Amino acid sequence: MNTEQISQYMTSLGQQARKASRVIARATTATKNHALLATADAIAASADELIRANALDLQAGRDNGLDEAMLDRLALTPARLDTMIEGLRQVAALPDPIGSIRDMKFLPSGIQVGRMRVPLGVIGIIYESRPNVTVEAASLCLKSGNACILRGGSESIHSNQAIAQCLRQGLDAAGLPQSVVQVVETTDRAAVGELITMPDYVDVIVPRGGKGLIERISRDAKVPVIKHLDGICHVYVDDRADMDKAEAIALNSKTHRYGVCNAMETLLVHRAVADVFLPRMARRYAEKQVELRGCPVTCSILPEAVAATEADWTTEYLAPILAIRVVDDMDAAIGHINTYSSQHTDAMVSEDFTRARRFLAEVDSSSVMINASTRFADGFEYGLGAEIGISTDKIHARGPVGLEGLTSEKYVVFGDGHIRQ
């Protein structure tokens, strides 16, 4: 397709999505769940086709020199299909957020006013290689009453088209229009440019992928973007910390998984406990072969630490590397966090009530924790039942974004012929 054809194609997807959004917005919970469960059945029945389509992507990936990690993310196995099926059933089992009315109350004029939860409309989702995102994203949009346009990575195009076919079967079975979920069929990058600049047809964009992709989309989008940039997460170990808890949390936050946004990247330690705590932690990190980069005080305590540079305080390693800084007190820790944190997740370990109260109030991050591992910052761990991403924005959705983040509220007003005096 040339540029003009892509523009026409995307406009037509947008128009169909807008039309479908009106239907899905008013669909009953039972109908939406029917579509989700029928999609699960279609995936189970189409396992062979899905794996065949995926084989085409894997072959192309190998031909194009994708590395093993990329190929692994791309691969659909019977176990991964089961996870997709299970995910659809879980989303079907979640409570339907749409139509709930809260805070309905009588006002002095005699009218009743409340707020009803409603879908956003059309959601555009842009993501990279993993084909399971196609099912995850579609199921969350569908359950929250939104139409969606999905644009997956070009390396998973065959897998995504095969999954789209199952989604269409599910929508058909429930009597819903197929265009409630549309998967972009061209791999041309211009399609992304169109998708993010159609405010008439797309209400919000959710990009999932690397920082470069997200920055580019945020810069160029003409519609709101629910986005997640880096996760530069901190754990501050206070001098009033229980040292056993501090050790468990500092170890888990860094080493439970390295390549995730809620892993700790910088450890802050109160000066009064640094002499005791740092050598103890260094032994644990050594077992896991975590490289330590420290401030001058840290390096004076830990000979194995290399000197940290300014860049270390602002780097999301996503690797077995940890920056460590010794601070004079909690104020210095909060100062460091509010300067260098990406406002994703920051934790303090302390038994001090008054300091906990201040840390909660003064650290401006999407998740602020006391005596818990940063690894808990996750939609499932928070009981949202699902997660479309973690927002480091403050507008609309902040932190793990579940179904509610894909909705809005409208005011509903009841009267009995009331007029304004």
Next chain:
Amino acid sequence: MNTEQISQYMTSLGQQARKASRVIARATTATKNHALLATADAIAASADELIRANALDLQAGRDNGLDEAMLDRLALTPARLDTMIEGLRQVAALPDPIGSIRDMKFLPSGIQVGRMRVPLGVIGIIYESRPNVTVEAASLCLKSGNACILRGGSESIHSNQAIAQCLRQGLDAAGLPQSVVQVVETTDRAAVGELITMPDYVDVIVPRGGKGLIERISRDAKVPVIKHLDGICHVYVDDRADMDKAEAIALNSKTHRYGVCNAMETLLVHRAVADVFLPRMARRYAEKQVELRGCPVTCSILPEAVAATEADWTTEYLAPILAIRVVDDMDAAIGHINTYSSQHTDAMVSEDFTRARRFLAEVDSSSVMINASTRFADGFEYGLGAEIGISTDKIHARGPVGLEGLTSEKYVVFGDGHIRQ
């Protein structure tokens, strides 16, 4: 100032605002209320200076040929100063939204998770002539824990600077930094361009003014905008309406005030009652000299109505003009509304329970009403206690925006050394 100087000046305002935002975010309710009440006292004590400064603006306005309506909006009178003072005291009396924690609950892992309300950070507000907006906007930002940068109309520059002086006195009295509220001192338009493209220093822009201003700002802004475009509001009179209620609501929605965004612009009437209802309403509208523009059926019933064109369905008259369309049934009414409404406020008059239930679910507007006048769509009438504007967006804030619309939520997590397994 030349372009570069304006850029430097705005950057410096932005940096100071960001710094001040950290202080005001953690200020206690008592401190914030102290600043509000001290500002009220400063305005009372500075009445003469304020009226003198305003006289300079009025003189310049006359010299520049502003019309009487503009000059009236611009004028500060003792009565208007009293309204400003009363407004400050009302905002001080509102509950503080910041720091409230909701939905705190234990999760299966043993952690407790809840959501704490927090300020957005720095809010940029761009508005036109009325100087009282300076106090209103500043007081709402301050109470919600935000720093703000205010950019009023150039025709009210002297008044706004005099008001800014009172705000600084109020902040001083409470021991808060003066840069919590900054009023832009240059009238150069380039300052607006800078203000809306400083994502490092400004978290959200709230434009208040004409549609042209808001469209321009939305197009060029590099930060989220809480905006309100038109109010093309509808009242649908169903054939199951109580005709007395319908008459009262159709009259009040159109004629209570003309130049407001929540006035009805289009009346939709069910075919089965049009013959009775339209002549009855036409007599009431004639008393108020409202011009009627109708669809062919309307014109056949009301000889005084002129033929409506397509443009009439999409025009916000803000004047004693009303478009009228006869529809076959509620579905046609909902179809018309979802096509032409600006999604501000739409009402149905009907005694039918099942239709009310459907109208609420299917009309996609920021306020949806049953048997009440569209004129109720207002922060004060909804019990918000204050209003910074009405949002016709779906993202973040929708409908009347009070203090809560100027805030966000973060997750707070409590544990006892919990780690993720």
